[in-house]
Every structure is written in structure tokens, then in C-alpha cells.
Amino acid sequence: MTTAGQLLLFGVASVNELLAKLTETPGRALDLTAKSTKNAVEWPDMPRRRSTDPTTAISITMTRSLLDDIDDCLTRTQSRSAWIADACQTKLGQYPAADIDTRKLMAMLHARVDDIVLKTLLLDRLTGTESK
Numbered sequence: 001m002t003t004a005g006q007l008l009l010f011g012v013a014s015v016n017e018l019l020a021k022l023t024e025t026p027g028r029a030l031d032l033t034a035k036s037t038k039n040a041v042e043w044p045d046m047p048r049r050r051s052t053d054p055t056t057a058i059s060i061t062m063t064r065s066l067l068d069d070i071d072d073c074l075t076r077t078q079s080r081s082a083w084i085a086d087a088c089q090t091k092l093g094q095y096p097a098a099d100i101d102t103r104k105l106m107a108m109l110h111a112r113v114d115d116i117v118l119k120t121l122l123l124d125r126l127t128g129t130e131s132k
Contacts (some may be wrong), residue, residue, distance in 0.1 A: 110122040
């Protein structure tokens with residue numbers, strides 16, 4: 001069932017007027033989006049919501065092996081752009097350490113620390129073994 005509001009979108013007052021408008025140009029496809037084409041149905045101007053933080057396309061250069069490593073981390077449905085943006089945010093420190101689980105923080109610290117005693121304690125705790 002057609003409502004009056006739907007007809008107004010096409011700039012007509014009745015279904016018969018819409019049918020007449022659609023059949024004015026037999027043998028040619030009617031452009032329903034163009035505003036300047038003769039015999040085109042005009043859509044009303046509708047404002048679009050704008051993003052508060054719009055994205056920008058960039059081009060970067062990286063080794064093929066690094067790109068392959070990234071692609072290996074992704075599933076078929078995951079976005080490479082989203083993965084790289086997340087990695088950049090992590091590197092810039094926009095994710096607080098409170099969001100990282102304790103075990104991962106300990107592993108990160110183990111990889112970074114030079115003190116052999118602390119490194120041994122962390123490794124023992126991570127692997128679940130106790131040194132004697």
C-alpha cells in the first residue's frame with residue numbers, strides 16, 4: 001500500500017501521476033537520483049550525519065613479509081585497515097594498561113626487562129613453575 005509520504009518523495013500527488021511520470025520516456029531508463037536530468041524523479045535534500053572523527057585514506061610502504069604477517073593474523077571477514085588503526089592506537093598509548101590482562105602484561109614485562117632475577121621470577125610465574 002502506498003502512502004502519501006512515499007508519493008511525495010517522488011514529487012507526485014497520486015499513484016496515477018507516478019505511473020505517468022515513469023512512462024514518459026519509453027525505451028529509456030529513468031534516472032531516479034539525478035536532479036538536473038529532464039524527466040528524472042527528484043529526491044528531497046536530506047542532510048547526512050557527519051562523523052565527529054572522519055577517516056582518511058593513506059598510503060604506506062612496508063615489506064611484503066610484514067604485510068603477509070598481518071594478513072595471517074586476520075580472518076576473511078576482518079578489516080586490514082581496522083587492524084592497522086588498532087595497532088597504531090596501541091603504539092600511541094591510547095589504550096590504558098588496565099585493559100590488558102595481567103598475564104599479557106607480565107609477558108610484556110618479561111620481554112622488556114634486563115634484570116635476570118626479575119626475568120626469572122616472571123618466567124616462573126608465567127609458566128606456573130616455582131624455582132627452588
